[in-house]
Amino acid sequence: MGTVLTLKLINRGKVRDLYRLGDPDEKLLLMVASDRVSAFDVVMKEEIRDKGKVLTAMTEFWFEYLGDRFPNHIVATNPTLQDLGEELPEEFQGRAMLVREAEMLPIECIVRGYLAGSALKEYQISQTVHGQKLPDGLSAGMKFPKPLFTPSTKAESGHDINISFGEAARIVGADTAARVRDMSIQIYEIGARRAEEVGVILADTKFEFGFIDGEAALCDEILTPDSSRIWEASELLAGGEPTAYDKQPLRDWLESVGWNKLPPPPSLSVAVQESLRNRYIAVYERISGREFLS
Ligand SMILES: Nc1ncnc2c1ncn2[C@@H]1O[C@H](COP(=O)(O)OP(=O)(O)OP(=O)(O)O)[C@@H](O)[C@H]1O
Ligand SMILES: [Mg+2]
Secondary structure: OEEEOOOOOEEEEEOOOEEEOOOOOHHHEEEEEEOOOOOOOEOOOOOOOOOOHHHHHHHHHHHHOOOOOOOOOOEEEEOHHHHHHEEOOOHHOOOOOEEEEOOOOEEEEEEEEEOHHHHHHHHHHHOOOOEEEEOOOOOOOOOOEEEOOOOOOOOOOOOEEEHHHHHHHHHHHHHHHHHHHHHHHHHHHHHHHHHHHHOOOEEEEEEEEEOOEEEEEEOOOOOOOOOOEEEEHHHHHHHOOOEEEHHHHHHHHHHHHOOOOOOOOOOOOOOHHHHHHHHHHHHHHHHHHOOOOO
């Protein structure tokens, strides 16, 4: 038995806690996904039981599925005593990924296959999506002829802002912007094909990239219900509003109670919490073909 790892918290996001492992020059981080849930950039007071484990398992599945096709930050998705040199604290089991520390790009790499969310709102106002002009007459839930790369700023505080590819290129440089755009679209297409095989639609998703050893690498969580919109395919096809296996039911509920989207958020009932939990587990099990073990 090794001793239990001592960890230094270096960053607490809305959902994840980042700990440094060893000396800073080793550039190793432990990313631990909590059960926190945020909506409209506000963290809810209640947690969604097991959510951090589901997101970690889903990210693990996808990184395995992608293999070594894209540079990424993973050292070990399920770090063992051997990886860490010490015992992982019990409360981190199933939630931790050992990753290489990256210099994160200050943009979010969103890919959209379908018209929804903030892109739908923008389209309804100006017929554009992240500044790109689109044809008339598109409606909610419609599929784009080709997936769109629609970046946003990654705001330190407050809301991210949708930007054009040109603006992203000004922020991170033209070469890097083109590289992360191409990778984002390819990974989205791989994910969307897998989703389709099991009858769900990956409507859109967000990736984060960072520089590791001078190369843009895929970081953070990938293709999870926190970072994506995932719909029941048959229901969309039938023309209805599809079941959403993501945060949309929570957003809808928060809007239905008239919350002004400023802290403090309203309390989530057990029914709302359980409904989200069940959807996350269901879509994880369907896409990965694995059973969720809490
Ligand atoms: N390999 C990595 N090296 C450094 N930072 C990373 C790496 N992978 C992910 N991150 C960062 O870790 C944080 C993950 O935390 P979390 O997902 O809770 O954040 P968030 O609330 O989504 O976003 P933020 O707090 O950045 O607004 C993000 O800030 C993300 O950019
Ligand atoms: Mg995040």
